Amino acid sequence: xxxxTPIMEKFILQWGxxxxxxxxxxxxxxxxxxxxxxxxxxxxxxxxxxxxxxxxTVSTGLRExxxxxxxxxxxxxxxxxxxxxxxxxxxxxxxxxxxxxxxxEVDPLLYMLRRSVDAAGEDNAQVRERLQEMLDFLEMxxxxxxxxEQIPTKTLVRIGQQMEQMPVETLSRLVxxxxxxGESLSxxxxx
Amino acid sequence: xxxxTPIMEKFILQWGxxxxxxxxxxxxxxxxxxxxxxxxxxxxxxxxxxxxxxxxTVSTGLRExxxxxxxxxxxxxxxxxxxxxxxxxxxxxxxxxxxxxxxxEVDPLLYMLRRSVDAAGEDNAQVRERLQEMLDFLEMxxxxxxxxEQIPTKTLVRIGQQMEQMPVETLSRLVxxxxxxGESLSxxxxx
DNA sequence: GTCAAGTTTCTGTATTTACCGAAACAACCG
DNA sequence: CGGTTGTTTCGGTAAATACAGAAACTTGAC
Numbered sequence: 001x002x003x004x005t006p007i008m009e010k011f012i013l014q015w016g017x018x019x020x021x022x023x024x025x026x027x028x029x030x031x032x033x034x035x036x037x038x039x040x041x042x043x044x045x046x047x048x049x050x051x052x053x054x055x056x057t058v059s060t061g062l063r064e065x066x067x068x069x070x071x072x073x074x075x076x077x078x079x080x081x082x083x084x085x086x087x088x089x090x091x092x093x094x095x096x097x098x099x100x101x102x103x104x105e106v107d108p109l110l111y112m113l114r115r116s117v118d119a120a121g122e123d124n125a126q127v128r129e130r131l132q133e134m135l136d137f138l139e140m141x142x143x144x145x146x147x148x149e150q151i152p153t154k155t156l157v158r159i160g161q162q163m164e165q166m167p168v169e170t171l172s173r174l175v176x177x178x179x180x181x182g183e184s185l186s187x188x189x190x191x
Numbered sequence: 192x193x194x195x196t197p198i199m200e201k202f203i204l205q206w207g208x209x210x211x212x213x214x215x216x217x218x219x220x221x222x223x224x225x226x227x228x229x230x231x232x233x234x235x236x237x238x239x240x241x242x243x244x245x246x247x248t249v250s251t252g253l254r255e256x257x258x259x260x261x262x263x264x265x266x267x268x269x270x271x272x273x274x275x276x277x278x279x280x281x282x283x284x285x286x287x288x289x290x291x292x293x294x295x296e297v298d299p300l301l302y303m304l305r306r307s308v309d310a311a312g313e314d315n316a317q318v319r320e321r322l323q324e325m326l327d328f329l330e331m332x333x334x335x336x337x338x339x340e341q342i343p344t345k346t347l348v349r350i351g352q353q354m355e356q357m358p359v360e361t362l363s364r365l366v367x368x369x370x371x372x373g374e375s376l377s378x379x380x381x382x
Numbered sequence: 383g384t385c386a387a388g389t390t391t392c393t394g395t396a397t398t399t400a401c402c403g404a405a406a407c408a409a410c411c412g
Numbered sequence: 413c414g415g416t417t418g419t420t421t422c423g424g425t426a427a428a429t430a431c432a433g434a435a436a437c438t439t440g441a442c
Contacts, residue, residue: 007311008318014303021214021296025400036325039317044419054402059419080410081418088321090328105212112205120198126230127199130279134227137281140351147354160331163338216430235389245432250390271440272388 004050008037012051023101027053028061032070032086036093041074041083068100091153102145110138195241199228203242214292218244219252223261223277227284232265232274259291282344293336301329 004012012033019029031047042050048058062084065071070093074083087093113135120128148156195203203224210220222238233241239249253275256262261284265274278284304326311319339347 005315005318007307008315010310011303011307011322014307018296018300018303021299023212023214027401037318037321055418056403056420056422057401060421063420090325093325094328094332105209108212109209112202112209116198116202116205119201124196124199127196127202127228130228131202134281134284137285137348140348140355141285143355144351157328157331160335164331164334166338218431246388247390247392247433248431254390 008034011037022097023104025061027051027057028064031058031061032065035065035071035084035086036088038086041076041085043081043083045081047084069096089153091157095149095153099149102142106138106142110135110142113138199225202228213288214295216252218242218248219255222249222252223256226256226262226275226277227279229277232267232276234272234274236272238275260287280344282348286340286344290340293333297329297333301326301333304329 012030015033016026016030019032020026022029024032030051030053034047034051035042044055044058044062047053047062048055051058053061062071065084065086066073070087071084072087074085076083087096113131117128117131117135120131203221206224207217207221210223211217213220215223221242221244225238225242226233235246235249235253238244238253239246242249244252253262256275256277257264261278262275263278265276267274278287304322308319308322308326311322
């Protein structure tokens with residue numbers, strides 16, 4: 001068993017509520033929250049007892065979290081049971097969540113649009129045009145995402161911090177740069 | 192009434208299904224799809240009849256879409272009824288959706304974390320540290336988002352296209368750049 | 383004012399989804 | 413091989429959500 005401090009309890013409850021909004025069910029989200037807070041890996045039993053969630057629900061929840069790559073199994077000497085440990089780096093955590101959501105929400109949309117545009121060949125040109133526009137935009141975003149996926153979290157965080165500090169004036173210039181942006185980027189990177 | 196071609200029907204159905212995943216209810220999502228495809232603004236009645244959705248459901252759905260800024264009312268000469276028109280630019284469309292989702296999903300989380308970190312003052316330091324890490328990361332992302340919000344869609348699309356074409360080699364260098372990135376960016380922008 | 387056309391609010395029903403608890407299943411020990 | 417401990421699958425129940433249809437409300441014409 002695991003005694004919850006009031007603050008932990010509150011965080012877990014809120015996070016669980018949040019989970020619903022995020023497309024993760026409440027129980028699973030609560031488990032993730034507890035594992036995130038726990039300094040040591042926990043057993044399925046621990047989770048079940050502490051959160052008052054049925055043993056079976058814990059099991060499926062854990063499997064889901066493992067599939068997403070958020071939780072991994074840890075073994076402890078002299079204990080036959082599996083202990084579960086959450087990814088501890090917040091950046092990595094959200095990265096996984098975003099990847100997951102893209103796969104569930106954006107990719108099917110892309111697939112659907114591609115099929116629709118193909119099928120709309122003989123159909124109203126107006127309709128096809130609209131679909132094509134949406135497809136083009138989404139494909140651009142998807143590619144962009146795939147690219148940033150390759151950048152390690154640490155670097156992204158640094159870039160983020162840099163951009164936070166960047167004066168608004170610089171940013172508004174960036175805005176006006178338009179076409180020249182990519183080219184200039186290549187140049188500074190090559191130095 | 193509005194005759195649906197098979198391809199339109201398919202798109203609308205799929206989009207509606209997608210809507211559920213996206214946290215938009217099916218009926219509302221279908222309405223949005225039809226409005227997006229329609230070359231002319233439609234009345235609530237049109238939507239109700241074409242999609243076989245109750246008049247009242249259409250009403251609430253339309254209000255929701257208007258609140259999100261996705262749909263606006265258009266008046267047509269000699270017709271007392273409101274006609275509804277969807278945002279037609281795909282980029283703008285997704286931008287609105289993203290803004291909406293941030294407000295519903297990220298902002299409450301941020302709020303919750305801030306409160307938790309404050310309240311955790313006297314609590315276990317381990318726990319507070321974890322919460323603080325998550326908060327820091329999210330605040331960075333939120334700021335980053337707010338910044339890009341200010342960049343017009345058109346420019347973003349251009350940047351996206353540029354990045355797509357950028358050789359992988361350039362990108363991997365960018366990755367290694369780390370701390371220098373923001374600084375370099377300022378420089379090229381100032382030119 | 384009354385009537386007519388249009389829109390929204392509200393309440394009950396239906397559908398979906400999450401969750402529990404029991405039973406089946408699997409792994410490991412002596 | 414049993415027996416013990418741990419995990420998963422399955423069926424039923426409870427809770428949340430979406431939706432329809434009726435009733436209430438608004439707006440504008442005459």
